[in-house]
Amino acid sequence: MTITAKQLFPRxxxxxxxxxxxxxxxxxxRSGDIFPPHNILxxxxxxxxxxxxxxxxxxxxxxxxxxxxxxxxxGQHKDNGREYIHKGISTKQFERQFxxxxxxxxxxxxxxQGLLAINLEVIIPDNHRPRKVEINGSQTLSPQLLNEExxxxxxxxxxxxxxxx
Numbered sequence: 575m576t577i578t579a580k581q582l583f584p585r586x587x588x589x590x591x592x593x594x595x596x597x598x599x600x601x602x603x604r605s606g607d608i609f610p611p612h613n614i615l616x617x618x619x620x621x622x623x624x625x626x627x628x629x630x631x632x633x634x635x636x637x638x639x640x641x642x643x644x645x646x647x648x649g650q651h652k653d654n655g656r657e658y659i660h661k662g663i664s665t666k667q668f669e670r671q672f673x674x675x676x677x678x679x680x681x682x683x684x685x686x687q688g689l690l691a692i693n694l695e696v697i698i699p700d701n702h703r704p705r706k707v708e709i710n711g712s713q714t715l716s717p718q719l720l721n722e723e724x725x726x727x728x729x730x731x732x733x734x735x736x737x738x739x
Contacts, residue, residue, distance in 0.1 A: 597673060609664065609666070609668055609670075610626045610627055610628050610649070610668055610670060611626070611627045612624060612625060612626045612627070612670065613625040620695055620696040620697075621693070621694065621695050621696075622678070622693075622694040622695070622696075623691055623692070623693055623694070624645075624672060624691070624692045624694065625689055625690070625691050625692075626647060626670065626689070626690040626692075627688060627689060628649055628668075628688060628689070628690055629663055629688035630651065630663045630664070630665040630688070631649050631651060631665060631688075633685050635649055635650055635651055635652055636648070636649050636685065636690065637649075637650075638680075638683055638692065640674070640680050643673065643674045643675075643676070643678075644671055644672070644673055644674065645671065645672040645673075645674055645680060645692070645694075646669060646670070646671050647668075647669070647670045647671075647690065647692070648667075648668065648669045649667065649668045649669075650667050651665035651666070651667065674694070675696070677696050677697055677698050677699070677702075678694050678695070678696050678697075679694065679695055679696075679697050680692060680693070680694055681693040681694060681695050
């Protein structure tokens with residue numbers, strides 16, 4: 575019997591984690607699906623490689639799609655009319671999915687000698703990268719509320735308009 579995420583993490587104990595619990599549940603339901611065999615390698619600080627062993631498939635029988643941070647690889651073997659006495663190389667239809675983290679992008683894919691290699695990279699936008707903030711040592715800034723600036727500017731403009739009249 576497979577234990578699901580909903581059994582391990584009852585929804586009554588977690589508020590706002592529905593998506594995460596659904597994702598864990600989906601993963602636990604598919605945990606027994608081992609075809610096609612695959613490797614996940616870390617090839618650099620922000621680079622990954624997914625390798626799938628799909629001997630017997632040709633490039634035109636494969637489809638790779640990225641949608642809503644989910645990488646999906648599908649294989650549909652086209653029957654070539656051969657009569658097999660023994661068939662040990664599986665060419666059954668498959669669909670393998672990988673959930674990608676927020677900034678992981680698929681860079682490209684290569685297919686050679688029965689291995690499909692998909693290159694991934696973590697690409698963090700500039701506005702989310704760490705940055706240094708300089709300290710203004712000679713200037714002293716007094717703490718000010720955001721809306722205080724607008725109030726002070728409107729007081730200055732009303733005072734200057736009174737002086738000019």
